[in-house]
Amino acid sequence: MDGQATTYAVQMKGITKSFGRVTANQKIDLDLKNGEILALLGENGSGKTTLMNILSGIYFPDSGTIQVQGQKVAIRSPRDAYALGIGMIHQHFRLVETLTAVENIVLGLPGGRYVDRRRAEEKVRAISERYQFDLDPRKKIYNMSVSEKQKVEIIKALYREAKILILDEPTAVLTPQEAERLFGVLRNMRADGRSIIIITHKLHEVLAISDRVAILRKGEHIGTIETADATQEELTEKMVGRPVSLSIARPEPRRGEEMLKVVDLTCIGPDRVKVLDRVSFSVHAGEILGVAGISGSGQRELCEAIAGLYPVTGGSILYNCRVNGTQVMENIVGQRSDQIFRKGIAMAFVPEDRLGMGLVGSMDMVDNVMLRSYRSTPGIFVDRKAPRKIAQSLVRELEIQTPDVTTPVRRLSGGNVQKVLLGREIAYGPSVLVAAYPVRGLDISSSYKIYDMLNAQKEKGVAVIYVGEDLDVLMEISDRILVLCGGKVSKIADPRTTGKEEIGLMMLRGRGEGEEIS
Numbered sequence: 282m283d284g285q286a287t288t289y290a291v292q293m294k295g296i297t298k299s300f301g302r303v304t305a306n307q308k309i310d311l312d313l314k315n316g317e318i319l320a321l322l323g324e325n326g327s328g329k330t331t332l333m334n335i336l337s338g339i340y341f342p343d344s345g346t347i348q349v350q351g352q353k354v355a356i357r358s359p360r361d362a363y364a365l366g367i368g369m370i371h372q373h374f375r376l377v378e379t380l381t382a383v384e385n386i387v388l389g390l391p392g393g394r395y396v397d398r399r400r401a402e403e404k405v406r407a408i409s410e411r412y413q414f415d416l417d418p419r420k421k422i423y424n425m426s427v428s429e430k431q432k433v434e435i436i437k438a439l440y441r442e443a444k445i446l447i448l449d450e451p452t453a454v455l456t457p458q459e460a461e462r463l464f465g466v467l468r469n470m471r472a473d474g475r476s477i478i479i480i481t482h483k484l485h486e487v488l489a490i491s492d493r494v495a496i497l498r499k500g501e502h503i504g505t506i507e508t509a510d511a512t513q514e515e516l517t518e519k520m521v522g523r524p525v526s527l528s529i530a531r532p533e534p535r536r537g538e539e540m541l542k543v544v545d546l547t548c549i550g551p552d553r554v555k556v557l558d559r560v561s562f563s564v565h566a567g568e569i570l571g572v573a574g575i576s577g578s579g580q581r582e583l584c585e586a587i588a589g590l591y592p593v594t595g596g597s598i599l600y601n602c603r604v605n606g607t608q609v610m611e612n613i614v615g616q617r618s619d620q621i622f623r624k625g626i627a628m629a630f631v632p633e634d635r636l637g638m639g640l641v642g643s644m645d646m647v648d649n650v651m652l653r654s655y656r657s658t659p660g661i662f663v664d665r666k667a668p669r670k671i672a673q674s675l676v677r678e679l680e681i682q683t684p685d686v687t688t689p690v691r692r693l694s695g696g697n698v699q700k701v702l703l704g705r706e707i708a709y710g711p712s713v714l715v716a717a718y719p720v721r722g723l724d725i726s727s728s729y730k731i732y733d734m735l736n737a738q739k740e741k742g743v744a745v746i747y748v749g750e751d752l753d754v755l756m757e758i759s760d761r762i763l764v765l766c767g768g769k770v771s772k773i774a775d776p777r778t779t780g781k782e783e784i785g786l787m788m789l790r791g792r793g794e795g796e797e798i799s
Contacts, residue, residue, distance in 0.1 A: 287314060288314065288315045288350075288351075289312050289313065289314055289315065289348070289350075289351070290313045290314065290315045290349065290350060290444065290445050290476035291311070291312065291313040291336065291347070291348070291349055291367075291445060291476070292311075292312050292313075292347070292348040292351075293309060293310065293311040293312075293332070293335075293336065293345065293346075293347050293348075294310055294345055294346045294347075294348075295308045295309070295310065295344060295345040295346065296308070296309040296310075296311070296332065296335060296342050296344075296345035296347075297309075297342060297343050297344045297345055298328075298331055298332075298335060298340060298342050298343055299343055304500055305328045305331040305500055306328045306331055306332050306335070306342070306500050307328075307500045307501050308345070308501070309328070309332060309345070309497070309500075309501065309502045310502055311332065311495055311502060311505075312505070313445065313476050313478060314476065314492075314493075315474060315476055316471055316472075316474045316475070316476060317471065317476055317477075317492040317493065318467060318468075318471055318476075318477045318478075318479065318490055318491045318492050319476075319477070319478050319479070319491060319492065319493050319494070319495060319505075320478075320479050320480075320481060320487040320490070320491035320493070320494045320495070320508070321333070321478055321479065321480045321481075321494075321495050321497070322481075322482075322484075322487065322494055322495070322496045322497070322516060322519075322520055323496060323497035323498060323520055323724075324498065324520055324521060324724035324725070324726060324727075325694055325695050325696055325723060325724040325727065326499070326694050327497040327498055327499060327500065327520075327724075328497050328499075328500040328501075329480050329497055330449065330480065332497070333369060333447050333449070333478065333480060334369075335347075335356070336356065336362070336367060336369075336447065336478075337356075337359060337362045337367060337368075337369035337447060338356045338357060338358045338359040338360070338361050338362035338367075339359065341356070341357055349365045349366070349367070349445075363441050363443065365445075366442060366443050366444035366445055367443060367444075367445045367447070368437075368438025368439075368441060368443030368445070368446055368447070369438075369446075369447040369448075369449070370431070370434045370435055370438060370446065370447065370448045370449065370451065371434075371449050372449045372450040372451075372453055374430050374431065374433075374434055375434070376422045376430060376433060376434070377422065378421075378422045378423040379421065379422070379423065380421070380422060381418065381419050381420060381421055381422070382405070382416060382417065382418045382419070382420055382422065382425075382429075382433045382436075383398060383401050383402050383405050383418040383419065384398075385422060385433055385437065386401070386405060386418075386433065386436055386437045386440050387401050387440070390441075401418075402418045402419070404440060405418045405436060405440065406418060408436050408439050408440065409432075409436065411469075411473075412439070412466050412469050412470060412473075413465065413466060413469060414432050414435075414436065414466065415432075416429060416432050416433065416436065426575065427455065427459075427575055427576045427577070428455055428456075428459040428462070428463070431451065431455075431463070435448075435466070443475075444474075444475055444476065445475070445476045445477075445478075446470070446475060446476070446477045446478070447477075447478045447480070448467075448477065448478070448479050448480070449480045450480060450481055450482070451463060451479060451481070452481070452483065452486060453750060455575075456575060456752070456785040456786075456788050456789055457752060457781050457782055457785040458782065458785050458786070458789070459785075460486070464486075464489065464490050467479075467490060468490075471492075479491065482723075482724065482725060482728075483751070483753075484513040484516055484517065484527075484725075485513065485753065487508065487511075487516065488508060488511065488513065491508045492507070492508055493505055493506065493507055493508060494506055494508055494511055494516060496516065496519045496520055498519070498520060498521075498522060503519050503520075504519065513527055514527065517725055520724070520725065521724075521725065521726050525725060525726055525729065526729070527725075527729075529729070529732050529736075529754065529757040529758050530732075530733075530736050531736070531757060531758060531759075531760070532736060532739065532740055534565075534567050534568040534569075534739070534760045535567040535742070536565040536566070536567055536568050536760075537565055537566030537567045537742055538565065538566055538601060539563050539564075539565055539601060539610075540564060540565060540566050540600070540601045540712055540713050540744035541563065541564050541587070541598070541599070541600055541601065541713050541744060541746075542562075542563040542597075542598075542599040542610060543560060543561055543562050543563070543587070543596070543597070543598055543599075544561050544596055544597040544598075544599065545559045545560070545561055545595060545596035545597070546559070546560040546561070546583070546586060546593065546595070546596035546597070546598065547559055547560075547593070547594045547595035547596050548579075548582050548586055548591060548592065548593055548594055548768075549592075549594050550582070555768055556579050556582045556768050557579045557582055557583060557586065557768045558767075558768045558769045559595075559596065559769070560579070560583065560596070560765075560768070560769070560770055561596075561770065562763050562770065562773060564713070564744045564745075564746055565744055566712070566742045566743070566744050567739060567740070567742045567743075567744070568739065568744065568745070568760040568761070569735060569736075569739050569745040569746075569747055569758055569759050569760050570744075570745065570746050570747070570759065570760070570761050570762075570763060571747050571748075571749060571755040571758065571759030571761070571762040571763065571776070572746060572747065572748040572749075572762070572763045572765060573749070573752060573755050573762050573763070573764050573765070573784060573787075573788055574764060574765035574766060574788050575766070575788050575789070576750075578765040578766055578767060578768065578788070579765050579767075579768040580717065580748045580765060581633055581717060581748075582768075583748075583765070584630065584632070584633070584715050584717045584746070584748060585632070586598065587628075587630075587715055587746070588618055588621075588628065588630040588632075588715060589613065589616055589617050589618040589620070589621050590618055590630075590632075590638075593614045593615070596614070597612045597614055598612065598613050598614050599611065599612055599613075600612075600613050600626055600628070600713070601712075602624070602625070602626055611626075613626065618630075627709070627710060627711045627712040627713070628711055628712070628713045628714075628715070629706035629707065629709065629711035629713070629714045629715070630706065630715045630717075631702055631703050631706055631714070631715065631716040631717060631719050632717055633717040633718045633721070633748075635695075635698050635699060635702055636690070636691060636698065639702045640690050640698065640701065640702055641690075642689060642690055642691030643689055643691065644689065644690065645686060645687045645688055645689055645690065646672040646675070646676075646681075646683065646686040646687075646688070646690060646701055647665060647668050647669045647672045647686050647687065648668075649690055649701065649705065650668040650669075650671050650672050650675075650705050650708070651665065651668040653705055653706075653708075653709055669686065671705070671708050672686040673686055674708075675700070675701065675704040675705070675708065678704075679700045679704050679730065679734075680700075680730070681693075681697050681700050681701060681704075682694065682697050683697060695723060695727075696723045696724060696726075696727030696730075697727075699719060699720070699723060699727065699731065700727070700730065700731075703716065703719060703731060703734055704734075707734065707738060711738075711743060712742075712743060712744065713743070713744045713745075713746070714735075714738055714743050714744070714745045714746070715746045715748075716735065716745065716746065716747050716748065717748045718748055718749065718750060719731050719735075719747070719749075720732075720749070720751075720754075721750065728754075732754070732758055735747060735758065736758070747759065752781055752784060752785065753781070755776070756776045756781055756784070757776075759776055760776075761773055761774070761775060761776075762774045762775075762776050762779075762784060764784060764787040764788055765788075766787065766788055766789065771787040771788070772787050774787070
């Protein structure tokens, strides 16, 4: 550092943490310099979150030491971490929706009901101005966008004088414009002497924002390298332990007949607000239709409505099927998922909630596969032989890591659970496949396996609807992109001719225009 001694904000030495027989962290050494942005990379289960939970006081290590600004410390709670100037911003925000920004920021601080709100608002505004946040301290959380909620979480940490910030997947649900603004804020913080750790799966963001990259693999620290000397391919190989291709194939679509047509679809949420407002589009055999939008724009409701799991107020969902030997577009609105299945409609649905709506965690692979077929078995006896063969073939073809097909799926990693769910749906030969966030929370290796599976279905002539939160991936894998904003269609764009920034603007246009139903 130009002849100057390096000073460290944090030094973690020999950190080990086990949960029963599973060792999450094995003698990990990690250093964070003052005034730097350190990216933390690793596959699912590599121990990243456990290590940061130790630093933020959620877990206590079995062995090892932590030094903050050169002083050995014991961090036994998040309160201890804050006292040392360490704050963690989690991927899933911990805010009270009915309170204002400033009320959330001061929540839990000494003073209780007698906090001086005027002084608190002045301090929040001063922090916002210093780091170029655009935030109204009096705005209710339920009226905020995702990026605004994230700002509240960051300001909450800064309000408590945090000098060391940990951000877990900070851009997971942000548009490109919002992500770039966040990066600008983080650079301002770095210039102000603060130290930042970012946990992320997005390698291009690692290269764009960090100074160094620390890589974990299977609970061990593989090494820390200077970002300026790194490439995406090198980082991936160190994470996985072998070379991984980072290109997503997009075979030219052989658009066949129209398989699904949605016309003026309208759905009303439990709060009497339209979650989908006259949504119309179609998807053809042999293409992937991507669905983009900021969190809460109606993506989940759209998928569940198509699958017969969400009530529809108006419009039609027309499915191309054969009735009495004739090909017709049948309206499946008002039919439950089991009724749709019994009609022989070959539709597969991979829901956002894997273990809540997709699979039964206490059941093994065989039983979860059988959930797809037991209704079609005549008589009182259930055939387990065919589902067992399907489960065994899924293990071989998708490289599912499991002791055997009789292991409860809740014991599998997130990536393997998703392979079980997607593989089960594909195994029954759908003509329409609806996949909602199929790679959410998955590491790079598992994610690219899922992308390959979706492309394989496309080449078989399946009409694929893919809902994703990574716009870069949507741009690469989709043949067309349906952009949702506030429950409405902004545009159906061609990713070959439309820029990422333009699609990001479409995702923002009309935000917060939900129409209340009287």
